Amino acid sequence: MSNNDPVRYRVTEAARLAGVSASTLRLWEQQGLLVPERTGTGQRQYSADDLVRLKKISWLRSERGLNAAAIRDALEQDEPSLETDAPFELGRRLRSLRHGLGRTLEQVGGDIGITASTLSSLERTSQGVSFKTLHDLAEYYGTTVSRLSGEVPETVPTLVKSGGWRTWPQTTPGVTVQLLAEGGRMMDCHRFVLAPGATSEGAYRHDGEEFMHVISGHLEVVLDADQFFDLGPGDSLYFESRRAHSWRNRHEGETILLWINTPPTF
Incomplete structure (x- = not known):
């Protein structure tokens, strides 16, 4: 790793720094509160920004007693700029649809025949899948690729x-x-x-x-x-x-x- 590469933490390191257990981080991922990057072998990697988010999730849970859905709402209200970041809007739509069905990355990936890490990357970056896979996801969620990808102007x-x-x-x-x-x-x-x-x-x-x-x-x-x-x-x-x-x-x-x-x- 060069001096210019961003720092990445493994799940155990991120859990320790956030003051929670590794199993809690995996639970939060299943609940859609944070989707970390993964290596080519599927290992979770957390960035410095992820750690800030993890600490906020921990505080919202322990100090305010919020459940997962309320924590998601609170985080989205704190980050309005993300909702208007057009290049990543498709990935967020897919993640929102998955949350609405109460499905994990593993469940959806298994249903349409892709890995959870591939789906995780798509939800974070809006990139990295074939045209067929994008169509299969749209069909799975009962929508179309056009609706997922396009915004209707005012x-x-x-x-x-x-x-x-x-x-x-x-x-x-x-x-x-x-x-x-x-x-x-x-x-x-x-x-x-x-x-x-x-x-x-x-x-x-x-x-x-x-x-x-x-x-x-x-x-x-x-x-x-x-x-x-x-x-x-x-x-x-x-x-x-x-x-x-x-x-x-x-x-x-x-x-x-x-x-x-x-x-x-x-």
Whole structure:
């Protein structure tokens, strides 16, 4: 570790510094009061900011006698800036949905087939999962990727000028999604920019119908695991969204496409 690297504490060290037991820290994590980072092997790591939060949780519990839900409310009221930090809003929405169901990271991760550490990282950073996993999480919580990723502005513009598109949080490496239409419309209209090698990393399905039109590059789309479509510039594809579909950028450079879902079920 270099002198510029932030200090990280293991669970036993963090518990000692916070004046509680290691099992209490694990309980607080299950209750969603604090989600620490994890190493590649799954070991919890607590930052200096985490320790400040742990001490506040301990004080709220011991001195004010608050339960987990009341502690969460108190912490959120103390940190209003976090709620408007757009790049991390998706992760907080996912965490809030999980809390609403009373599920742990391990339970949700097990249900959709990812590790608890991967889900923990997504809830903290809004990054690090495949497009398929993001879709599976949205379906698990009874919502859509569009609702999780987008914010409806106070005034919805009729015209969106070229280059003025709002962009989803970049949850999946190499996949940039830009909004071509705002508000609660009957269609989700998106501009996808896919880096070389970008892929859905698996097939997914949902209600509705889809239209895609490739502007530049090359996109491979697979329907129902046995129908392959190689789309080049100017090519279009229309299909029912209930068909299992996966995709990847087969171009050495970026692939850019127009992608429309109707109704907005993605």
